[in-house]
Amino acid sequence: MPKVAFHTLGCKVNQIETEQIKEEFIASGYEIVDFNDEADVYIINTCTVTHVSDRKSRSIIRRAARKNPSAIVAAIGCTAQVNAKELAAIEGVNLVIGNKNKENILNIVEDYRRNNTNQVFAEPITKDAKLKPILFTKPHERTRGFVKIQDGCQSFCSYCIVPFARGPVRSKLPQDVLSEVNQLLSLGYKEIVLTGIHTGFYGTDIGNIDLAHLLELILQKNSEYDFRIRLSSIEPLELNDKIIDLIKDSSKICRHLHIPLQSGSDKVLKDMNRRYSRKDYEELVLKVARDIPGVAIAADVMVGFPTEEDSDFDDTYKLIEDLPLTHLHVFKYSKRPGTKAANIPSVNSEQEKNQRSEKLLILAEKKHQNFVLANLGQEGNLLVERKISNYSYRGLTDNYIEVEFGSDRDWVGEFAKVILDGVDMKTNLVKGTLTS
Template sequence: MKKVAFHTLGCKVNSVETEQLIEAFLQKDYEIVPFEEIADIYVVNTCTVTHVSDRKSRAVIRRAIKRNPDAIVAAVGCLAQTNSKQLADIEGIDLVVGNRDKEDLPSILENHNFQKGLPVIFDERIKNSDLLKTVIYSRQHEKTRAFIKIQDGCQSFCSYCIVPQARGPVRSKTPEKVVEEVNQLVTLGYKEIVLTGIHTGTYGIDLKEENLSSLLLYILDQVKGEYRIRLSSLEPLELDDRLLDIVAGHQKICRHLHIPLQSGSNRILSLMNRRYTREYYQSLINKITRKIPGVAVAADIMVGFPGEDKQDFFDTRNLLENLPLHSLHVFKYSPRPGTKAALMKPQVEAREKTARSESLLKLAAAKKSSFINDMLGQKLTVLVQEHISPDLYLGLSDNYIEIQFHSPHNMIGSFVQISPERIENQQVIGQIID
C-alpha cells in the first residue's frame, strides 16, 4: 500500500480541498501518513495570497524533496495555478497541478511515468463551465466540525488581490449537491457544517434563481437531525435583509459573521476597488448587532496599502474602535505581480506596516476581551470538541467563543448549554446549565 502525505497552506478552502483529496486517495486504497514521515507521495497544497505564502510553499516543497528524494513530490493549488514555472524550477519536484485539475490528482499520478528533472505541469486556465463535483465522504476526519465548499472563484478583482487569477470565475455547487454532502456529514456524526468558498456570498450567481439565502432555507428544510450551520466570510454588499433575517430566525445557523472591511478610509477603499464606504460598513454592522443579539462579527483589515497615509490609518482605527466587533484579522499589504495595486505609488515602508499592524492587533485583543465580558452570565449553545483532561472539556459556542467546562460524563460531540463565568489566563471558563 502506497503512502501519501499532505501539507496545506493558506485558506479554509485549501483545507477543504485537501480533505477532499484525502478522501479520493483513501478510496483508492492509499495510506495517509503525517507529512513529517517517509512517504511515497508528498502533496503540497500551495497558497499565493502574499509573497510570504509563495516563500512558505516553496520551502515546504523543498522539505519534502529532502525528506525522501525518491518520492513523487506534487505541488497543487493557487501558486501552481498562477506561477507553475516558479514551482517547476525547483530541483526534484515531479508534478505541478493548478486548481482546475487538482481534484483529479490520484488519476494523474496513476497515469504518468515521472522522471526526476522533468516535472509534469497541469495549469490550464479555469473556465465558467468547470463544474463543482459532489464529494463522497467515507469517514470523520475531525470529531465534530466539517467544511463544505459550496462555490469557487471570484470576479470582483480587488486591486490588491491575485485570487481571481488563481481561482477563476464564480462556479457554484448546485443546491442538490450541497444538500447531499450535508446529509452525508450529518449521518457520519458531524454536528457543525461550515459552508465555505472563495467568495461565498456570490453563491448562485451562475445558477438560475439561486442565492445563499435560498440555499440555507433548502438545507434547513431537507436535512434533518442535530446539527448547526456556520457561514464563512461574506462581503459587506452581500448581506441583505433576507439573509440577515434567516440567520436571526433559525437556531441552527450560528450567530457568527465574518465580514471583511480592509480599510476604514473611503479613499483607500476606492483604490482597493471595494465598492462600499466606511459609512455603509458601519451602518451594516450596527444593523446586524441590533437584529441578531449576541452575534460575533469578525473583520479583516489590511494595513500598508499603497498610498495609505497617517490620516487613512487614523480613519481605519477610529472606525474600528467604534464598531461592535468580536475580532479583527489584521494583514500587512503584500504586492502581488499582475495586480493593479502592485504598480501603485507610494508603497508603504515595511517598518510602518509593522507598526500599524501591531497597533491594530492590540485593539483586536481589547475588542475580543470586551465581547467575551459582555457574554459572561449568558446562556450559550456550545458544541463540545475536545477532551482536555479526565473531567475537563473544550467547546465552541455558536457565536465563536471557546469555553472550558467540567463534566464527569463523555461530552464529545454533544450540544450543551453553558454559562461563561470568568476568564482565567485568557481562557473562558464556564458551567453547564441544567
C-alpha cells in the same frame, strides 16, 4: 501499499480540498503518512495570497524533494496556478497541478507512476469548470464538517491575486450541496460550515438560487437533525436583509459573521476597488448588531496598502474602535505581481506597516475581551469539541466563544447548555457551568 504525505498552506478552502484528495487516495489503496516521514508521494497544496505564503510553499516543496529524492513531488493549488514555471523549475518537482486540474490529481499521479514523465497542468480556469460533488464515506474525529459551496471570484480587488488563482465564480449545484450536508449529518457531525472563495456570490452563475435560499433549503431538508450552520466570510455587499433575518430567526444558524472591511478610509477603499464606502460598512455592522443580539462580528483589515497614509489608517482605527466588532484578522499588504496595486508606488514603509499592524492587534485584543465580558452570566449553547482532562471539556458557542466546563460524563461531539461564569483575561478562556 504506497505511502502519500500532504502539506497544506493557506485558507480553509485549501484545507477542505486536501481532505477530499486524501479520501480519494485512501480509497485507491494509499496509506497517509506524516509529512515529516518518508513517503512515495508528497503533495503540497500551495498558497499564493502573500509573498510570504509563496515563499513558504517553495520551502516546503524543496523540503519534500530532499526528504526522499526518489519520491513523486506534486505542487498543486494556487501558486501552481499562477507561477507554474517557477515551481516546475525547482529541483525534484515532478508534477505541477493548478486549481483546474487539482481534482484529477490521483489520476495524474498514477499516470506519472506508469510513465515517469514530469508534467505541468496550469491552464486558465473558465466558468465551465464545474464543482464536482463529494462523497463522504466515514466520520473523522471532529464535530465540524465543511462544505465548499462555490469557488472563484471575479471582483478583482486591486491588491488580490485570488481571481487569477481561482478563476471566475462557479457554484456547486444546490442538490449536491444538500447531499453533502446530509451525508455529514448522517455521519454524526453537529456543525456544518458553508465555505468558499466568495460565498456571498453563491448561485449568481447558475440562477434561481442564492445563499439565503440555500440556507432555507438546508434547514428544510434536515429538520430531523440536531445541528447548526456556520457561515464563513461574506462580503459586505452580499450580506442582505434576508440572510440577516434568517440568522436572527433560526437557532440553527450561528450568530457569527465574518465581514471583511480591509480599510476604513474611503480613499483607500476606492483604490482597492472594494465598491462600498466607510458609511456602508458602518451601517451594515450596526444593523447586524442591532438585529442579532449577541452576534460575533469578525473583520479582515489590511494595513500598508500603497496609498494608505497616516490619516487613512487613523480613519480605519477610529471606525473599528467605534463599531461592535468582536474579532479582527489583521494583514499587512503584500505586493502580488499581476494585480493593479502592484504598480502603485507605496507611501508607507515596512516599519509603518508593522506599527499599524501592532496597534490594530492591541485594539483587537481589547475588543474581543469586551465581547467576552459582555457575555458573562449568559447561557451558551456549546458544541463540545474536545476533552481536556478526565473532568474538563472545551467547545464553542454559536457566537464563537471558547468555553471550558467540568463534567464526569463524555460530552465530545454533543451540544451542552453552559452558563458563562468567568474569564481568564490572559488567555481569554471562559469558564462555564453545565446546566443540561
